[in-house]
Amino acid sequence: MPGRHQSSFSYGRYAGGPDPLAPPVDLAEALDAIADDVMSGYSPEQAMREFLRRGGRNRQGLDDLAGRVQQRRRDLLQRHRLGGTLDQVKELLDAAVLEERKQLVRDAMMDNTDRAFREMRMENLPSSTAAAVSELADYDWQSQEARQMYEQIKDLLGREMLDQRFAGMKQAMENATAEDRAAIAQMLADLNDLLEKHARGEDTPEDFERFMAEHGDAFPENPQNVDELIDALARRSAAAQRMLRSMSAEQREELMALSAQAFGSPELMAQLDRLDASLQSLRPGEDWTGSERFEGQEGLGLGDGTGVLQDIAELDSLAEQLSQSYAGSTLSDVDVESLARQLGDEAAVSARTLAELERAMRESGYLRRGADGDLQLSPKAMRRLGKSLLQDAAGRLSGRQGRRDTRLAGAAGEATGSTRAWQFGDIEPWDVGRTVTNAIGRVVSEGRDPAGGIRLDVRDVEVRETEARTQAAVALLVDTSFSMAAEGRWVPMKRTALALHHLVSTRFRGDRLQLVTFGRYAQRRDIGELTALSAMREQGTNLHHGLTLATRFFRQHPTMQPVLLVVTDGEPTAHLVGNGQAWFSWPPEPETVRATVAELDRVGRLGAEVTFFRLGDDPGLERFLQSMAHRVDGRVVSPDPADLGAAVVGEFLRHRYPGTGSTFGDVEWE
Structure with missing residues (x-):
């Protein structure tokens, strides 16, 4: 409609950076993976590092990015070889000599003696390209084409020497005039004066601004101050030095000899040497002495080779950043711009996502610093994990995915x-x-x-x-002898404890839960301690001590219904003696069995409802637990380790809701 304001919009292709449409980072996946590693014995800090290294679903991890960095480095070395500039100079020299010989043959008016002298000079040129170029420095070329080719050698050398220190100079100086060369010479002189003044501490910001106003076109990096200028130049200059050291001794000698012919001006090399000396003094921390082994067939000129060495240095820095192996390292250290240059925008997005995931994990409240300064799973994380594990147990109890176990809903x-x-x-x-x-x-x-x-x-x-419901005092005794870890039962045991803890603390708040671990000795644990407990390489299954702690717990809650749940994979092989020390013996001694049975009888006299969860197929353990359960009118359940959580939760619910039975069909009830 005429007179109506119309807005126009233009849309372009996504050009990298964080994806504005990407979903938020999945902390649930990260927390589950970290928790599994913590329960396997890693510290939370180590577990988070492991997750970041592995990555998640459809997300590259640090190991993937580091592998791509190393592959890119190998590709550069295997594809290229040094000496491309020497090859070009030799081709130009051979072509110039050939054209000169043709001209000598065609020039009938030339004095025979002079022709013979010139032909002999062409025939007897040194085999060294550098020496031949130097030999012909004062030669009066008869062929105009040959003269131009020889001048191209000097021009090429000059542009390559500049390109080593200033990226893009080779192209910028193509077909340069005498005025252009003079401007470069002046820029070098002014640059050296500025750097030497800075080294003495006598420069001012105005000196830098004046220099950039006059020569800024030579610095596409657009440095904002003299330190940024020095950093950019030093990285390039150090790469040039590493390139020279990567050449063979013969190549270096040839190149050094040829450098005097650059632009036909020895002053150029003097200024470049002065620049290198200043940069090395100002930035001694750069790698000025390294070298690489190039094995490919694609020749590199001085400028391009220096660029490749810069790429390799950048890749080495990225590899260190991605390793996260130094003190205080975080993923915010990763230079995503460098990563994008070397591996593309996709890799940069992956690195940003991992950094955001690390930041979110630290700020989400799932991890916290303990009194010793180490990261720990927070109570919030424990609740989140307990909820997830309880949901998994409920799903297994229901018999099929998606069916809700209604016994978990009405806990009142x-x-x-x-x-x-x-x-x-x-x-x-x-x-x-x-x-x-x-x-x-x-x-x-x-x-x-x-x-x-x-x-x-x-x-x-x-x-x-x-209606009022009887409260329960629940003791969960879990075997922590080394066989539990060796047989892959360590993590299922912890997951079971976490699921039951969450159920009691959220749905049965009037109940009391005591977690007890028993190996050579038994010990009361809170859920955080048990979750972080590392596998112990000690022998002994001291069920006697565990039952003693359970008895004490039940007596502390005399008005509550005692419920005893015992998870074990071995017969008792240790018991407490009079001085409080543990006596260990394999095979089990009668005294150990008698002490264990006597303590179980005390639990039975308190009216406890007892269930044993047998892990493994040991016949001796099967017979022992059957007889133990018979003494106290208890029962034995033999679940697969993966189903242990559902089995324990199901038994707890059976005790809290008598007569409901178990709906967990994959458990063997004895």
């Missing part, structure tokens, strides 16, 4: 059909109908129209009353 007891006002600490479900009715009545009583909207108030909430 059986509903009576009546309701009451909500009180602080109530965990009973809301009666939605009564709550909404209360809200409507309140709004009307306040003289407002309910059609205008209703906002619930805490005074409106009513909960469904439930």
Whole structure:
């Protein structure tokens, strides 16, 4: 429509950087992977590093990026060889000599003696290219084409020498005039004066600004101060030195001899030598002495070769950054711009994503610093993991994915059909109908129209009353003898404890749970300690000590129903003696068995409901646990380690809801 303002939009191709449409980083996946490694014995810091190295679903890790960096480095060395400039000079020299000989043959007017002298000079040129070029420095060329080719040699050498120190100078100086060369000579002189003044501490920002105003076109890096200028020049100059050291001794000698012919001006090399000396003094930390072994067939000129050596230095720096092996390293250290240059935008996006993941993990509250300064899984992380593991156990108990185990939902007891006002600490479900009715009545009583909207108030909430439920004191005893780790049962054991801990702490808040580990000795553990517990290479299965701690725990809660759950993969091979020390013997001694049975009888007299979870197929353990369960009217469950969590949760629920039985069909009940 005429006169109406119209906006126009243009859309371009995505040009790298963080993907604005990418989903947020998946902390759940990272936390699950980190937790598995922690439960396997890694510290949280190590576990996070391992996850970042491995990467996640559809995401490259640090190892993938580091492998690509190393492959890129190998490709550069295997594809290229040095000496490309020497090859070009030799080709130009051979062509010039050939053209001169042709001209000598064609020139019938030339004096025979002079022709013979010139032909002899062409025939007797040194085999060394550098020496031949030097030999012909004062030669009066008869062929105009040959003269031009010889001048091209000097021009090529000059441009290559400049390109070694200033990237892109070879192309910029092509077909340069005498005025252009004079401008370069002046730039070098001014640059050397600035650097030497800076080394003495006498330069000012105005000196740098004046220099850049006059010569800034020669520096595409666009340095913002003299230090950035020195950094850029030093990296390039150090790469040039490493290139020279990577050449054979013969190539270096040839090149040094040829350098005097650059632009036909020895002053150029004097200025470049002065520049190299200043840069090496100002930036001694650069690698000025390294070398590389090139094995390819693609010849490199001085400028291009220096660029490749710069690439290799950048790749080496990236490899160190990606290794994260130095003190205080974080993924924010990775130079994503360098990574994009060397491996492409996709690699840079992967590095940014990993850095964001690391930052998010540290700031999410899932990891925290302990008193010793080391990273630990936080209570928030433990709750998140416990919830995930409990959901997995519930899924296994339900018999198929997607079916909800309703026994996990109503942890407050059986509903009576009546309701009451909500009180602080109530965990009973809301009666939605009564709550909404209360809200409507309140709004009307306040003289407002309910059609205008209703906002619930805490005074409106009513909960469904439930019958009182017997509280339980639950002791989970887990075997931590070395066989548990050696047979792959260590992590399932920890996952089981975490799932049960989450269930009791969130759905059965009135219950009490005690976690006890028993190896050579038994010890009470909180869930954080157990989760981070490393496998111990000690022999001994001291169930006697574990039962002693369980008995003490039950007596501390005399009004609660005692529930004992024992996870083990071996017969008892240790017991406590009179002085509190553990006595170990394999095979089990009768005294160990008697002490263990006596402590179990004490548990039985307290009215505990007992379930043993047998891991492995040891016949001796099977017989022992069967007889132990028989003494206290308990039971034995033989789950696969992967199903241990579901088996323990199922047994706990069976004790809390007598008569429901187990719906976990893959467990062998004995």
